[in-house]
Amino acid sequence: MHDHHEHSPAHIHSHRALIGFDEHGIPTVTHKADHQEEDDPQAFIRDYMNAVSEYRKTFPSKQDVIDQTPDPAVREMILRMEQLGLDTTFDRFDKQKPQCNFGLAGICCKICNMGPCRITAKASRGVCGADADLIVARNLLRNAAAGAAQHGMHAREVMLALKWAAEGKLNIPIMGEQKIKDTAKSFGIKTEHRQLKHIAADLADRLLEDMSRTVPGTYETIKACAPPERQKVWEKLDILPISAYHEVFEAYHKSGCATDGDWKSIMQQFLRCGLAFTFSGVVGASIATDSLFGVGDRVTSKVNIGALQKGYVNIAVHGHLPLLVSQIVKTGQQEKFIALAKQAGAKGIRFYGICCSGLAAMYRYGGVIPLCNAVSAELVLGTGALDLWVADVQDVFPSIMEVARCFKTTVVTTSESARLPGAERYGYDHHHANIDQTQELAEKIILRAIESFEARKGIPVYIPPYEVEAEVGFSVEYVHKRFGSMQPLADAIKNGKILGIVNMVGCNNPKVLYEKAIIDVADVLLKNNVLILSNGCASFPLMKLGYCSQNAQDKAGDGLREFLGDDLPPVWHVGECIDNTRSSGIFAGVSNALGHSIFEMPLAFCSPEWGNEKGIDAALGFRLMGVNSYHCVEAQIYGSKNVIEFLKDGTKELLGSVMHVDTDPVKLGEKIVADMKAKRLALGWDKD
16 A cells, blocks of 8 residues: 655654663664664653653753853842742742653643543553654644744734735835835736835735635745745645645644544644744745835844833833834834823833844834843843833733732733733734724823823832943845845855854743853854854843944954954844844855855754744744754653654755754854854865
């Protein structure tokens, strides 16, 4: 009988896999000859449970974070919160210890109500007959589907905003004229002798169709934006998605109880979700955002908690959705509202960014100061300096409400997707029927902030005195503006001044020393002449600790420093998490300039501290392009040697990329450097 998975990407020679564990308890897979017998399943179960126990020993404590976190402002605020009797992420992480071995191994199944089931030496299958491979694969697929849905909902919001602005339903200007025209041409949309609003509407419709297509057809964003070489690879592997919605639907369908019992088929759907995440949730979102709000430009920004100032109506924007944030900032900068703030006794109105809302705004609108990533949001609230906290979606921990109540900070939610108990609500309804009231909502929020300022007079404020300046807003467009083309950057890579380029991104995770893992990896890379691109939560320590400043050139090797000249930092901050598109655009630009495919180049993706479902997809997106990924946090896959092989090394032949994990960030950085040198050697650029 013909096996329909014979040529699928999940056709892994599992009978040849041997599981092993390094000194940190990280699972690795080696291969054995075909004639060797299978390992004893019970012995394997004992091995991985021991490995999980060793891995748990690498998790830091709150005290470890206090002693070793590189940002003194974080250290001071953790101690301040302790004095106030307020829990932080680090307290709660300690209270969760020891984490469940079965959960860390990915072999706990809660999909149906016959369970929960877990794989042990006594019970090698769940009630339905699912073995460890299937359980681990289904859990991983559902994580990937969740990440695709999260970034997909973000993308849908900005795509709809672009469409409604073009149609006049939303009264805001369309700022990215050139972006729209250039992108429309790549989609085959007519641009000559047409009004911008009509081009923008057509572009938005194409992006939305890829998001929600039900009848199978061409995924337009992939056709327009992906390298032809990759499109052939994905077509051969049969992983081209129908639409983002479809692949998320199918992921939950396939992974449901008693539907798909083949772990290889499940992992094939995992790859499809990665493509849907990448080309709708990231690329599509980025196109719509830059089209509507403009690409922005390189600017200098104040960063870190010390940039907070007493005496102002202080407003923090937190989350991912740019539409309402853009209007809140513009409204608060109007003289009318500044005058009202001064009448209330304030010096004026100031805006601060938490997570990606701040990163998207800082290089588009003046005066939005990025303070921190999601994990330390409650530390910022603990200063007592904020009057209003505007939260939309994603990376908004419910714990912020406890701290906000302590300091009488007003919290406002704006999205139907995300509510916080005790928060006030000024936002869009489920059907966006009030989208035409965007300006009114922004004004109400600014007025509420002024009221909160008045009500909070006398609240004690403590602001650690740490702030720096960071250069932000790098993009493909900026590289062309600065150098005339991608060629100078490409030449610097080929001649060895730059060893390679790393895209360092991702969220944060208390399983490693907070923000230190990112800094330690960066130090190794820079001294070895690796140029770093950064966005999202991982970019905050790089900004806060001066790596995005021209003054950080002394951290770079001689070759990189020579290339940077007098005005460029060694870490180029490209923006929020969807701005991975900017990094992949730079990767593609230098590869094209040198006549090579991306997978051949000394390029890497690194998310040292990744912690949520989106992090799985972000790494997978670059892996699908043939770019290796590097991490300090392990996925929950210990329980399946087949999934370990597939996720880490099994895609080398399929996609041209692998996944590498090391809990030691210095060793992780050294591995990136070694792999880049091997790529350069294969290209004939360097001698052994």
